Amino acid sequence: MSTVAAPRTPPTPRTAQSPEPARRGTSSRRVVLYVLLVVLTLVFISPLIYMLTTSFKTTAGAAASTPQWIPDDPTLQAYESILGTSGTPVVRWLVNSLLAATLQTLVILVTASMAGYALARVEFRGKKIVFGVIIATLFIPPVILLIPNYLIVGRLGWLDTLAAVVLPGAAGAFGVFFLRQFFLGLPKELEEAAFIDGATRWRTFRQIILPLSRPALVTLAMLSFLTNWNDFLWPVYVLFSPENQTLPAGLSTLQNANAVRYDLLMAGAVIASAPVLLLYVAAQRYIVEGVGRAGLKG
Amino acid sequence: MSSTGTGLRAAAAAGGKPGTVAGKDVAARPRDTASTQGRDTRDGWLFLLPYLVLFTVFVIVPAVFGLWISLHDYDYTLPEKPFVGLDNYTGLLTGDSPFAAPFWSGMQATAIFTLASVPLLLVLPLAVALAMNLRFRGRNFFRAMYFAPYVLGVAVVAVLWRYLLDTNIGLVNSYLDAVGLSGAIPWLTQLPWAWVSLVGVTLWWTLGFNTVIYLAALQDISPELYEAARMDGATAVQRFRNVTLPGLRPVLLFITSVTIIASVNMFGQSYLMTQGGPGQDTRTAIYQIAETGLTSFNSGVASAMSLIFTVFLAAVSVAVFYVFRDRDAR
Numbered sequence: 001m002s003t004v005a006a007p008r009t010p011p012t013p014r015t016a017q018s019p020e021p022a023r024r025g026t027s028s029r030r031v032v033l034y035v036l037l038v039v040l041t042l043v044f045i046s047p048l049i050y051m052l053t054t055s056f057k058t059t060a061g062a063a064a065s066t067p068q069w070i071p072d073d074p075t076l077q078a079y080e081s082i083l084g085t086s087g088t089p090v091v092r093w094l095v096n097s098l099l100a101a102t103l104q105t106l107v108i109l110v111t112a113s114m115a116g117y118a119l120a121r122v123e124f125r126g127k128k129i130v131f132g133v134i135i136a137t138l139f140i141p142p143v144i145l146l147i148p149n150y151l152i153v154g155r156l157g158w159l160d161t162l163a164a165v166v167l168p169g170a171a172g173a174f175g176v177f178f179l180r181q182f183f184l185g186l187p188k189e190l191e192e193a194a195f196i197d198g199a200t201r202w203r204t205f206r207q208i209i210l211p212l213s214r215p216a217l218v219t220l221a222m223l224s225f226l227t228n229w230n231d232f233l234w235p236v237y238v239l240f241s242p243e244n245q246t247l248p249a250g251l252s253t254l255q256n257a258n259a260v261r262y263d264l265l266m267a268g269a270v271i272a273s274a275p276v277l278l279l280y281v282a283a284q285r286y287i288v289e290g291v292g293r294a295g296l297k298g
Numbered sequence: 299m300s301s302t303g304t305g306l307r308a309a310a311a312a313g314g315k316p317g318t319v320a321g322k323d324v325a326a327r328p329r330d331t332a333s334t335q336g337r338d339t340r341d342g343w344l345f346l347l348p349y350l351v352l353f354t355v356f357v358i359v360p361a362v363f364g365l366w367i368s369l370h371d372y373d374y375t376l377p378e379k380p381f382v383g384l385d386n387y388t389g390l391l392t393g394d395s396p397f398a399a400p401f402w403s404g405m406q407a408t409a410i411f412t413l414a415s416v417p418l419l420l421v422l423p424l425a426v427a428l429a430m431n432l433r434f435r436g437r438n439f440f441r442a443m444y445f446a447p448y449v450l451g452v453a454v455v456a457v458l459w460r461y462l463l464d465t466n467i468g469l470v471n472s473y474l475d476a477v478g479l480s481g482a483i484p485w486l487t488q489l490p491w492a493w494v495s496l497v498g499v500t501l502w503w504t505l506g507f508n509t510v511i512y513l514a515a516l517q518d519i520s521p522e523l524y525e526a527a528r529m530d531g532a533t534a535v536q537r538f539r540n541v542t543l544p545g546l547r548p549v550l551l552f553i554t555s556v557t558i559i560a561s562v563n564m565f566g567q568s569y570l571m572t573q574g575g576p577g578q579d580t581r582t583a584i585y586q587i588a589e590t591g592l593t594s595f596n597s598g599v600a601s602a603m604s605l606i607f608t609v610f611l612a613a614v615s616v617a618v619f620y621v622f623r624d625r626d627a628r
Contacts, residue, residue, distance in 0.1 A: 030434070033429065033432065033434060034434075036429065037429070037436075037440050040426065040440070040443075040444060041440060041443045041444070043502070044443055044444050044446060044447055044502065044505075044506070045443055045446065047447075047458055047459070047462060047502070048446070048447070048458075050462070050469060051458050051461075054461070063467050064467065065466060065467050065472065066472060067469045067472050107352075110348065111348040111349035111352060112349060114345045114346070114348060114349065115345065115346050115348075115349035115350070117345055118341070118342045118343075118345035118346045119346075122338050122341055122342035122345065123335075123338050123342070124338050124339040124340075124341070124342030124343065125339050126343075127342060130346065130350075133358075134353065137353075137357050137358075137361070140357075140361065140608075141559070141562075141563070141604075141607070141608050141611055142563070143563065143584055143587055143604045143607060143608070144360075144361060144364055144604050144605065144608055145356070145357065145360045145361065145364065146587065146588065146591065146592075146604065147364060147367065147587075147591040147592070147597050147600045147601045147604065148359075148360035148361075148363040148364040148367060148601065149356060149360045150591070150592055150597075151363070151367070151374060151597060152355065152356070152359065152360055152363070154374065167352065167356065168356040170352055170356075171349075171352040171353050171355070171356035171357050172357075173353070173357075176349060201341040201345070205345075226449060229451065230450070230451025230452065230453070230454075231451070232451060232452050232453050232565070232566045232569075233565050233566065233569075233584070233588060236569070237588060237592040237593075247453070248451045248452070248453030248454070249453070251453045251454070251457050252453060252457075252569070252570055255457055255460070255570060262461050262464075262467075265457050265461065266457075266458070266461065268457075269453075269454045269457050269458055272451065272453065272454050273450050273451075273454045276449045276450060276451075277446070277449065277450075279449075280446065280449045284442050284445075287445075287449070288441060288442065288445055288510050289514075291445075291507060291510050291511060291514075292510050292511060292513065292514030293514065294511070
């Protein structure tokens with residue numbers, strides 16, 4: 001036991017793939033492993049498949065007591081019903097959600113990259129205090145701000161508007177902190193060369209820092225978009241009119257309708273999850289590895 | 299823009315060589331004069347300005363405003379908002395306030411959910427991550443599958459599972475029936491089933507997130523350490539205790555804190571799947587605070603509730619930090 005002296009992990013060079021080699025992995029073990037992996041995959045994925053197939057069922061089919069994985073008579077009835085002009089304004093919700101998530105992401109990218117750059121690279125009086133205050137708010141539970149922000153948004157006349165679901169959420173400190181950390185890791189020589197060439201801060205920031213930071217900006221953009229797209233508590237309370245809902249808040253009003261129609265709910269859920277699942281498929285590495293890195297830094 | 303732009307890009311390309319850049323001596327940079335300092339201060343604040351506007355209006359002001367509200371009988375639908383000192387707090391703490399019973403019931407619901415969900419969310423993802431850390435084909439595919447539910451919002455997750463867990467037409471009960479178990483479990487309408495459902499769905503939703511964080515940390519442990527341990531004849535269990543766990547310690551603090559914070563903030567699952575029921579048994583603290591402040595407009599009491607909630611959360615955080623502190627540090 002004492003020979004295994006490893007509790008003080010030395011700083012290790014990060015190798016791309018360093019799993020514990022499964023050298024004794026006999027073929028029977030391998031089979032067990034794969035069976036477990038596939039079972040787990042079914043646990044995580046089959047509910048999503050059921051959601052998708054149910055959205056093509058009739059109302060009666062969705063409420064049948066014997067579950068059908070593949071609808072007997074597939075129909076677009078649920079989609080026609082929720083996307084049509086007469087019923088619930090799901091198209092409006094989709095547009096609202098897309099606008100809110102896109103606008104908030106843009107606001108975060110612009111404000112957080114500028115602030116993160118100032119905090120990483122510019123020496124100015126008061127910097128330590130500002131940085132300390134910003135970081136301190138990372139530890140404030142969001143619920144503390146819930147009631148007062150509602151009143152502030154009300155005072156600004158923004159209740160039940162798009163601004164309410166775009167701007168307050170863009171004030172979080174995560175993006176600033178995340179980008180500051182990334183900027184600190186960039187080599188300084190490039191900027192110094194630019195200054196010698198007479199470039200201003202702004203030009204250096206735009207033409208050297210931002211292009212070098214594309215991976216971090218993409219990661220932050222995707223995390224911000226996902227967060228806003230999926231946000232639930234805040235839109236449920238600050239948006240009231242049926243046509244002003246975002247998709248998650250709208251879904252909850254669909255569910256609260258007197259007679260729950262699961263074909264409609266599942267079609268709505270498919271519409272609410274399709275963009276993020278597509279984004280996930282396209283950028284899986286960015287998202288998954290961004291999350292993994294966040295853990296290593298914490 | 300064009301000429302300076304290309305100049306900058308050339309400088310960027312030459313930047314690999316420290317010391318001299320484009321033939322100029324870096325030491326000669328004119329950056330230490332008083333006027334440069336003045337410009338830096340101006341630039342620094344200008345760059346911060348857009349964020350600081352948002353930060354001030356939606357973080358700093360509400361943080362202070364919330365404290366102020368909690369000292370008033372603040373109902374924004376009424377003209378009078380009288381100062382009441384600490385009455386909102388004492389009313390909640392002593393039980394005199396009519397809001398005290400629902401608030402503490404919410405705190406209890408949050409505690410139950412946290413105690414039930416956090417251990418599972420710490421242990422099961424670790425087990426999955428350890429399996430994923432073996433070398434086998436398709437690792438990234440499986441990792442992507444397990445993480446997938448996490449990108450969905452709570453609204454989609456809760457609406458979907460409310461359907462699957464429906465007592466009469468749900469998939470879960472129909473499969474329980476099919477294997478001969480009683481298939482009429484009231485998953486969302488009776489205790490303890492409602493808690494089982496809320497915890498189980500949360501596990502389904504967020505297991506992948508913790509797994510990915512564990513996995514990244516596992517891959518960061520040097521393979522030489524395992525090799526050395528194996529040469530010393532350490533068993534798998536010994537390797538886990540003496541190589542894996544110490545290597546995971548920094549990430550354990552992170553993952554425990556993040557998981558606890560997520561669990562104490564639980565709202566959407568309960569709001570959508572059980573509507574806080576049966577009765578108000580699964581109505582969490584956040585749910586109660588939101589309803590008190592944003593539906594009944596008792597903003598003063600609700601703010602006091604959120605501050606009491608924060609004190610509890612701070613105490614838990616300190617305890618977690620204490621448990622995971624570096625015991626070897628001298």
